[in-house]
Amino acid sequence: MILEDLKWRYATKKYDRTRKVAQKDIDKIVEAARLTPTSSGLQQFRVIVISNEQLKKKIVPIAMGQEIVAECSHLLVFAAWDKYTEERIDSIFDYITDQRGLPKGRFKSYTDKLKALYLPQSAEENFVHTARQAYIALGLALTQAAELKIDSTPMEGFDSQQLDELLGLADKGLKSVILLPLGYRDQQGDWLAPMKKVRNPKEDFILEYN
Template sequence: MFLDKLNWRYATKAMDPTKPVDEAKVAQIVEAIRMAPTSSGLQPFHLFVIRNAELKSKLKEAANAKDLLTDSSHLLVFAAFDSYTEARIDAVVTRHAAERPGTEAALDTYYGNLKAAYLPRPDAVNFDHAARQTYLALGFALAAAAELEVDSTPMEGFDNAKFDDILGLKDKGLKSVVALALGTRRVEGDWLLPLKKVRKPAYDLVTDLN
């Protein structure tokens, strides 16, 4: 049951580098990210799937020396658009029009209004909007990893500027937002593994308005 898998998952604190995640499972997690919903279908981010040990080591130095980066099987880095541009929005229109013949007029109207709203805004506002979309994709990645029983740990708190420099993101019009380590939990040394999952009870989290 899906909820049982969510109870199984936790933010893994130690991973076993000798037990890599099956590539077929990683592909499914990546596909879940691709299928995640985003505002107006813009998908304003790019995903980097990092297996290279040397590159993970460089990123580790920019992430408070977290061993998870180097012990992980795969490190996923989510990078959002630094802003919206006419070309980026037009690319969405072109893709939709190709997949949905006969919708060009409606698409031009909808995305024309979107450009009128987004393009005059400051880049910082547009980046914040794009960054929020990456968290929708991160949520789908976490859920897919749990369903597949792949251990995962989402990570913020790294030096974004250094990540951007290492991955050459500025030239791509991207900024790093969040990372997700995938791997296999190492039973020895993970202090969190034996502890009960703690969440707010439903009565303290949910208000039903009927």
């Protein structure tokens, strides 16, 4: 039950360093991110999976000293295209037509519209849009993790420029957007573990137009 999983999960503040997530479960979580719907199907982001202990430790000072990036079993970094390019738009549509056995250029009128929309924008404007797609993936990944009873922490608290440098993302035309440590909660050590989940009351949250 997805709703039960969402009630179970919380933004874990302390992980059990001794417990590692099995590779098959990491694969499922990353697969949920890969299956994310994206604007125009452009799949404008990538997921970096970090299990290397040294590298995770190096990210702690970049992440405002948040130890969870080192304590966790695996750290996912969601990184989005730094900008749209003609090549990127063509490349994904060529791949789609090829995979579907359609003639190359089948979607040309559509890709022309996308190019006319995105290419005149600044790289910053492009990135606002590409980064949004990564957030959809974040939601699906943390939901899949919860379904597997794997803890996670969505994290915006880090210096994206420093992380991009550390991971060499500029060379790949990517910029980091959000982090997702994965692992198992330290039930005794995590102050947030026993706390009630609090959300706005439904009558405040839902605006019904009947």
